[in-house]
Amino acid sequence: MKAAVVDHRGAVPVYREVADPVAAQGEAILRVEAVAVENVDRAIVAGQHYTSAPFQAALPAIPCFDGIGRTPGGTLVGFGGLEPPRGALAEYVVVTEGHWAPIPEGIAPEIAAVMSSAITGMSMRTAAELKPGETVLVQGATGVAGRLAVQIARLLGAGRVVATGRDAAALASLAELGADAVITTDVADDDLVRAYRDAAGDGYDVVVDFLWGRPTHLLCESLIPETFALGTPTRLVQVGESAGETFEIPARALRTSGLEIYGAARNLMAGMAEAYGQVVEWVRAGDLVIDVTTMPLSTIAEAWQRTDLRGSRLVIVPDAPVR
Ligand SMILES: NC(=O)c1ccc[n+]([C@@H]2O[C@H](COP(=O)([O-])OP(=O)(O)OC[C@H]3O[C@@H](n4cnc5c(N)ncnc54)[C@H](OP(=O)(O)O)[C@@H]3O)[C@@H](O)[C@H]2O)c1
Numbered sequence: 001m002k003a004a005v006v007d008h009r010g011a012v013p014v015y016r017e018v019a020d021p022v023a024a025q026g027e028a029i030l031r032v033e034a035v036a037v038e039n040v041d042r043a044i045v046a047g048q049h050y051t052s053a054p055f056q057a058a059l060p061a062i063p064c065f066d067g068i069g070r071t072p073g074g075t076l077v078g079f080g081g082l083e084p085p086r087g088a089l090a091e092y093v094v095v096t097e098g099h100w101a102p103i104p105e106g107i108a109p110e111i112a113a114v115m116s117s118a119i120t121g122m123s124m125r126t127a128a129e130l131k132p133g134e135t136v137l138v139q140g141a142t143g144v145a146g147r148l149a150v151q152i153a154r155l156l157g158a159g160r161v162v163a164t165g166r167d168a169a170a171l172a173s174l175a176e177l178g179a180d181a182v183i184t185t186d187v188a189d190d191d192l193v194r195a196y197r198d199a200a201g202d203g204y205d206v207v208v209d210f211l212w213g214r215p216t217h218l219l220c221e222s223l224i225p226e227t228f229a230l231g232t233p234t235r236l237v238q239v240g241e242s243a244g245e246t247f248e249i250p251a252r253a254l255r256t257s258g259l260e261i262y263g264a265a266r267n268l269m270a271g272m273a274e275a276y277g278q279v280v281e282w283v284r285a286g287d288l289v290i291d292v293t294t295m296p297l298s299t300i301a302e303a304w305q306r307t308d309l310r311g312s313r314l315v316i317v318p319d320a321p322v323r
Pocket residue numbers: 038039040116117120139140141142143144145146164165166167170185210211215239240241242243244264310311312
């Protein structure tokens with residue numbers, strides 16, 4: 001079969017022939033229909049992710065470890081649990097029974113492949129327990145997950161949605177998705193702190209943070225009250241780190257602002273089924289729009305290096321023969 005193979009750390013995957021997968025007892029061979037390529041996949045290949053070690057140790061290896069496939073019986077399923085060197089960017093994968101689940105009717109494979117990024121946005125409810133009418137700040141709203149989070153905030157009944165990004169045109173397009181105000185993070189530190197304060201209204205109840213690093217450090221600064229009054233509570237959900245792996249939290253920001261920080265995984269397993277069902281319902285109804293760019297597996301080298309897909313998720317579609 002054909003697959004995308006990484007030969008050495010940080011290499012661009014190459015489309016080439018590899019050995020056909022063989023299923024053992026308790027496994028099945030699925031025909032791959034769609035695989036989303038995310039920042040995390042590129043970071044693993046580059047050796048820059050906390051899960052990179054097993055991948056680097058298994059080189060040459062096939063990247064991406066979940067996707068959408070078809071069982072031998074013809075059922076469209078989401079699969080996961082793959083381990084290096086056998087990733088999902090291939091025509092066929094071997095999957096252990098129990099590591100796949102049917103995709104609901106009416107959801108196309110390339111959309112199903114990106115649903116996990118929408119589930120991430122649901123962390124504003126599962127982790128931060130967003131209530132209707134509250135104010136939501138989406139940090140990194142011009143990216144794929146951020147654009148979904150803006151829509152989800154609106155669909156969950158947020159009273160006000162504020163969105164941050166760097167690109168003026170991309171920020172302007174967020175109004176159509178439901179953002180009430182936008183903030184450009186590409187400004188001097190003091191200006192950004194002021195912009196966070198000016199857009200906060202009565203305060204940010206929930207922050208969905210895809211950035212971390214400098215913008216989130218300055219957001220924390222902006223939450224410090226300018227008088228001896230105590231700040232209003234803000235529940236910040238840590239989801240991504242596009243702007244940095246770390247930042248310093250000023251002690252006074254925690255002491256005075258009422259800031260609470262949660263990981264996106266908080267309550268995720270308990271809330272996953274409901275969150276997934278809700279996302280499916282919105283997608284089917286056309287209320288939640290997931291922007292994807294599909295490319296064939298044979299173009300993986302070109303696809304992997306694309307940097308022009310702002311706000312649209314790259315999805316590889318192998319189009320393998322049915323066996
Ligand atoms: N935990 C999960 O399950 C999960 C799921 C999906 C994503 N994530 C994480 O969430 C983050 C965003 O993912 P994504 O798929 O939406 O990525 P993406 O489409 O590449 O978007 C990245 C976002 O971050 C902004 N950004 C990038 N570098 C920046 C910098 N140095 N300073 C300020 N802003 C910067 C981008 O702004 P521009 O538009 O100006 O470039 C864009 O808004 C990533 O860290 C990803 O790993 C986590």
